[in-house]
Amino acid sequence: MASATAPQPVSSPSAAAGAASNNPHKRKKPAARGKGKGKGRLAKTPRRSDDPGDLPRRRSKPSDRFLKLLRKRARDYNSDDSDEEERLPDEDEDEDEDEEEGASGSGDDEAAGAVTRFEQGCRAFRVAFTKIMAKKLPDDPLGPILSAHKKLVAAKLAEDAEEHKPKGEGRREKRMAAEKGHVIPTNHLDSKEKELIKIATQGVVRLFNSVSKAQNCRKGLNPSRSKDAKVLAKETKQAFLTELSKTSNQSQKGKASSNFSKNNSKDEDEPGWAPLRETYMLGSKLKDWDKMQTSDVVNEQTEIPLDDSSDEE
Amino acid sequence: MARVHHKNGRGGGGGGGGGKGKGKGKWKMPASVARKQQAAMANVDQVTGDKIPKSFVFSRGKLPTTLRHLQQDLRKVMLPYTALNLKEKKRNNLKDFVNVSGPLGVTHFFILTNPKSSPHLRMAKTPQGPTYTFQIKEYALAADIANSQKRPRCPPEIFKNSPLTVLSGFGGLGEPFKSLVEYFRHMTPAIDPVTVKLSTCQRILLIHFDREKEMINFRHYSIKLQPVGVTRKIRKLMQNNQVPDLRDLNDVSDYVTKAGYGSESEVDDEAATVSLASDVDKLNRASRKSAIRLQEIGPRMKLHLVKVEAGLCSGDVLYPQPVGKEGLGKKGKEVEEETEGQEDEDLMESDDDPEDESEE
Numbered sequence: 001m002a003s004a005t006a007p008q009p010v011s012s013p014s015a016a017a018g019a020a021s022n023n024p025h026k027r028k029k030p031a032a033r034g035k036g037k038g039k040g041r042l043a044k045t046p047r048r049s050d051d052p053g054d055l056p057r058r059r060s061k062p063s064d065r066f067l068k069l070l071r072k073r074a075r076d077y078n079s080d081d082s083d084e085e086e087r088l089p090d091e092d093e094d095e096d097e098d099e100e101e102g103a104s105g106s107g108d109d110e111a112a113g114a115v116t117r118f119e120q121g122c123r124a125f126r127v128a129f130t131k132i133m134a135k136k137l138p139d140d141p142l143g144p145i146l147s148a149h150k151k152l153v154a155a156k157l158a159e160d161a162e163e164h165k166p167k168g169e170g171r172r173e174k175r176m177a178a179e180k181g182h183v184i185p186t187n188h189l190d191s192k193e194k195e196l197i198k199i200a201t202q203g204v205v206r207l208f209n210s211v212s213k214a215q216n217c218r219k220g221l222n223p224s225r226s227k228d229a230k231v232l233a234k235e236t237k238q239a240f241l242t243e244l245s246k247t248s249n250q251s252q253k254g255k256a257s258s259n260f261s262k263n264n265s266k267d268e269d270e271p272g273w274a275p276l277r278e279t280y281m282l283g284s285k286l287k288d289w290d291k292m293q294t295s296d297v298v299n300e301q302t303e304i305p306l307d308d309s310s311d312e313e
Numbered sequence: 314m315a316r317v318h319h320k321n322g323r324g325g326g327g328g329g330g331g332g333k334g335k336g337k338g339k340w341k342m343p344a345s346v347a348r349k350q351q352a353a354m355a356n357v358d359q360v361t362g363d364k365i366p367k368s369f370v371f372s373r374g375k376l377p378t379t380l381r382h383l384q385q386d387l388r389k390v391m392l393p394y395t396a397l398n399l400k401e402k403k404r405n406n407l408k409d410f411v412n413v414s415g416p417l418g419v420t421h422f423f424i425l426t427n428p429k430s431s432p433h434l435r436m437a438k439t440p441q442g443p444t445y446t447f448q449i450k451e452y453a454l455a456a457d458i459a460n461s462q463k464r465p466r467c468p469p470e471i472f473k474n475s476p477l478t479v480l481s482g483f484g485g486l487g488e489p490f491k492s493l494v495e496y497f498r499h500m501t502p503a504i505d506p507v508t509v510k511l512s513t514c515q516r517i518l519l520i521h522f523d524r525e526k527e528m529i530n531f532r533h534y535s536i537k538l539q540p541v542g543v544t545r546k547i548r549k550l551m552q553n554n555q556v557p558d559l560r561d562l563n564d565v566s567d568y569v570t571k572a573g574y575g576s577e578s579e580v581d582d583e584a585a586t587v588s589l590a591s592d593v594d595k596l597n598r599a600s601r602k603s604a605i606r607l608q609e610i611g612p613r614m615k616l617h618l619v620k621v622e623a624g625l626c627s628g629d630v631l632y633p634q635p636v637g638k639e640g641l642g643k644k645g646k647e648v649e650e651e652t653e654g655q656e657d658e659d660l661m662e663s664d665d666d667p668e669d670e671s672e673e
Contacts, residue, residue, distance in 0.1 A: 177430035178377030183451045185461045185613065196532055197607050200519040201585050203479030204536055204605050207504070207514070212590035214506040 077152045356418035358502060365502050367394040368421040369410060371401045376427050379454065383432075384425050386455045386612040390518065390533050391423070392472040394502070407626060414439045421500055424626070434616065435626065436496065442624040443631065445493060447616035450528065455611030467610050471515040471535055475501045482522035489621050489632040490522070512593045517607065531614035534607040538593055541586055541602040544569070551596050 189197070342350075358365055370388045372380070388397050401410075410422065424435040432452070437444040459465035478501050483494045497520050504514075519532040539548065546568060550557055562568055585605045589597055597603045621632030 179379060180430055181432050181449050181451050182379050183453055184457045185453050187461050193609075196519060196521055196530060197534065197609075199481050199521060200479050200517055200532065200534055200607055201605055203481070203519070204477065204514070204517055204607070205585060205587050207477060207506075208511065208587040208589065208605070211506045211509055211511060212588055215590040 077156070352416060352418065363503055364420075365394055365418070366421055366499055367417065367419045368423060368500070369396055369399060369414065369419050370423040370425070371399055371410065372425040372427075373407070374426055374428070376425060377430075380425055380427055380432055382454045382456065383452055383612055383614075387423055387425075389455070389472060390476065390612070391421075391501075392475070394475060411440050411625065422625070433619070434614070436500075437625050438496065439625060442622060442626075442628060443492065443496075444620075444622040444624065444626050444628075445496065445618060446620040446622070447529070448619050449614055450617050451613075451615040453611060453613040455533075458609050458611030458613060462608070465610075466535060466537070466608050471610075474513040474515055476516045476518040476533070477501070477504065477514055477536075478518045478520065480520050480522075482524060486522070489618065492621075493618070511589060511591050516610065527617065529616040529618065531612075531616060533610055533612060535610050537606040537608060538589075538597040538603040539606060540596050540598075541604050543596070548596060 356365055356367070357363070368391045370384055370391060372384055376384070388395055388399070407424075413419070414422070420439055422435070422437040422439055424437065426433045426435065432449040434447045434449055435444055436447070455467075459467065478497060480494055480497055483490055486494075501518065514536060516533065516535045519530070519534065521530040521532070522528075523530060546557070557568060559565065559568060562571070586602050587605060588602055589599050592599050593603075618632065620630060623629040623631055
């Protein structure tokens with residue numbers, strides 16, 4: 001290959017330009033290329049002066065897109081440049097250009113030249129090819145590639161892996177943070193949970209007992225028996241009448257307690273059904289503004305016993 | 314007045330003639346007033362005349378998925394007097410919720426936050442406060458609890474009534490906890506023993522204070538009543554409403570008399586049996602003994618009281634008692650620990666007080 005041309009690296013542009021000015025091919029090139037690729041031009045021109053030796057060596061022209069791809073790859077891999085690596089793509093490009101020039105310059109005899117070249121290089125090619133093919137390839141995910149390339153790709157992959165790792169770790173950390181405090185319970189109840197259930201059960205038992213105590217006084221009388229039915233009827237009628245009379249004369253006492261009637265058992269003077277009370281739906285704020293202090297006093301008094309029965313609510 | 318008229322006019326025909334009813338034959342209640350009255354009616358228990366506490370459960374800031382689920386579980390706990398499908402937007406601030414809570418009669422806020430990815434729960438009374446800030450040390454979702462159980466039981470009917478609240482372990486405690494007890498007590502509608510129907514008591518909220526660890530355990534159970542002295546087969550027969558499988562039996566009486574497996578649930582402790590005041594369902598009739606079984610439905614939380622503020626998420630800090638001027642702004646660790654130490658002493662003093670449970 002063009003290894004002889006290699007030692008000139010991508011030198012400073014000024015030198016390149018100087019070399020380019022000598023170059024007889026220079027004028028030809030833009031015409032050959034059509035859309036002149038401004039970028040690689042300076043780098044390539046210096047070598048062309050030495051090139052003539054390479055000129056006869058020709059092969060079929062690779063497509064433009066393929067070249068582009070090659071160049072791009074080369075740029076990617078050689079981003080942090082060591083000289084050796086830099087060279088590879090340049091050679092490629094160099095050859096391409098040679099071919100292009102040849103193609104543009106001598107259009108017709110190219111096919112014949114290609115045939116002769118093939119015949120000449122046949123044996124060497126065969127030897128090289130068989131040698132390559134006979135090579136035992138290591139079972140490598142990277143596949144058969146040039147060693148320099150291999151190193152690069154390996155480095156690249158390692159870099160990628162390293163980049164990925166912190167990303168995964170970050171995600172895991174994030175998930176851990178999101179799950180903070182989330183404790184999935186075990187299948188069996190431990191002693192602590194049993195204790196809590198016991199406490200809750202006690203609370204429910206106490207509530208149900210108090211409910212039955214409050215409601216059973218009426219339940220003891222069976223309305224289907226005529227005697228009890230009479231008593232019940234009388235009771236309800238009496239209760240109704242007393243309630244009616246109470247709503248008229250009962251004035252302040254009931255109101256004061258209605259603030260916290262939910263807490264203590266209902267004041268006896270107060271009608272049981274809420275709409276009969278004077279404070280019904282008044283929020284008792286406007287009504288009791290002057291009674292606030294007394295109600296507070298009562299409230300404090302009731303507070304102490306209430307704490308004991310706090311779990312009955 | 315003019316403004317009111319204008320409003321009515323815009324509102325549509327219904328209240329058009331409203332206001333003072335000038336010269337109209339029939340007086341019609343203005344729509345706005347009717348609506349207001351209706352809203353007021355909805356906020357009051359029709360039997361006992363008490364104000365029904367209502368709640369909002371929402372979050373501030375972005376929450377991870379599990380906490381979102383916890384929020385939904387908390388809403389289910391607070392059913393039926395809560396907004397189950399409350400949607401909050403990023404631009405909603407606390408003021409929006411407060412403004413809405415007034416007309417809707419919402420009295421309690423439960424605000425989930427996740428500052429520095431440690432979950433916190435703020436319980437507040439609207440509109441004035443106080444606000445109790447808890448750190449959620451541990452929590453388990455209702456789904457986790459259901460997964461851990463062999464036969465999870467969570468029929469949707471139990472959410473039609475509000476839960477009973479059982480507080481325990483709070484007896485004889487100092488100030489922040491005294492007001493906290495009051496808060497918890499008024500979180501759910503009060504129960505009037507004279508008028509309550511036992512069939513409405515279907516779930517229970519246990520809030521238990523662990524004195525040694527200074528933790529509040531939050532548990533949610535469903536209440537199941539089982540008649541005492543009735544074999545499992547009869548119970549199932551009554552519950553399922555299905556014709557039982559009698560293929561292997563020679564006689565119908567075998568179905569009743571043949572003892573099945575001695576179920577472990579039959580071993581009743583006397584403490585959990587009650588005699589019912591009214592019929593609860595087909596099986597649990599009045600004046601019959603029934604055993605109370607609780608099954609957890611979740612969520613489960615372990616809360617640590619961090620801060621108490623006088624206002625709604627603002628105002629004076631009441632609980633980690635601010636030492637000096639500089640202690641007021643930041644609630645430093647030292648301040649907190651100091652107060653905790655004080656409380657411990659208080660506890661030691663008040664330990665001779667009878668506890669709630671030991672009274673029985």
